Amino acid sequence: xxxxxxxxxxxxxxxxxxxxxxxKGIIVESLVDGHRxxxxxxxxxxxxxxxxxxxxxxxxxxxxxxxxxxxxxxxxEGLSHKESAEKMKAYFAEVLPEYDRERVHVSxxxxxxxxxxxxxxxxxxxxxxxxxxxxxxxxx
Numbered sequence: 001x002x003x004x005x006x007x008x009x010x011x012x013x014x015x016x017x018x019x020x021x022x023x024k025g026i027i028v029e030s031l032v033d034g035h036r037x038x039x040x041x042x043x044x045x046x047x048x049x050x051x052x053x054x055x056x057x058x059x060x061x062x063x064x065x066x067x068x069x070x071x072x073x074x075x076x077e078g079l080s081h082k083e084s085a086e087k088m089k090a091y092f093a094e095v096l097p098e099y100d101r102e103r104v105h106v107s108x109x110x111x112x113x114x115x116x117x118x119x120x121x122x123x124x125x126x127x128x129x130x131x132x133x134x135x136x137x138x139x140x
Contacts, residue, residue, distance in 0.1 A: 003049055003063055003127050006031070008115070010044035015118050031122040048115070049129050053108070054100040062112070066127040068095050069116050077121060081114040088113060 005018045007028060016028035016039070025040040039045055052059040069078050072095045079091045085106045092099060092109045119127070 001122075001124075003124070003129065004047060006048045006119070007039075008046045008048060008051075009039050010046075012039075012043075015048070015115055015122075031118050053096065053112070054103040055096070055098045056100055057098060060096070060098075061129055062115075063127040063129050065096055065112060066116050066119065069112075070120070070125070070127065073120075075120070075125065077117045078113055081110045081117070 001017055007016045007018055009016060009028070015031045017031060019027040019029050019036060021027075022038055025038050025043065026045070027036060028039050029036045048062055051062040053062060053065050072078070078095075079088060081088070083091075088106060088109045089101075092104075092112075
């Protein structure tokens with residue numbers, strides 16, 4: 001399972017792995033319970049590899065944020081997304097001190113923490129974007 005195949009679907013909790021194309025949309029599998037379902041063509045589907053966070057400089061890819069969180073936690077799940085807003089902000093500031101405090105809302109931090117914990121729980125250890133994988137293959 002690769003990071004580029006992980007999807008978030010608007011209006012549906014959790015994260016999903018892309019399985020296949022169907023006539024009415026795509027078939028996805030929940031990373032939480034393994035349940036497969038069809039996400040209709042009208043659903044708003046976002047690949048995590050396409051999402052980034054606002055920082056005071058350049059925007060940073062979510063994969064890089066997750067890599068930093070993974071290093072910060074030592075490979076364990078991070079802070080729960082059910083903690084208080086102040087705890088989540090403080091934790092996020094430790095992991096990503098340059099995040100834009102005006103444009104990154106508590107709901108964004110909550111979603112990032114939730115998604116990170118789901119990925120770690122599903123056995124993810126590397127959060128690489130497709131272009132990073134290409135670069136490493138060319139270097140070898």
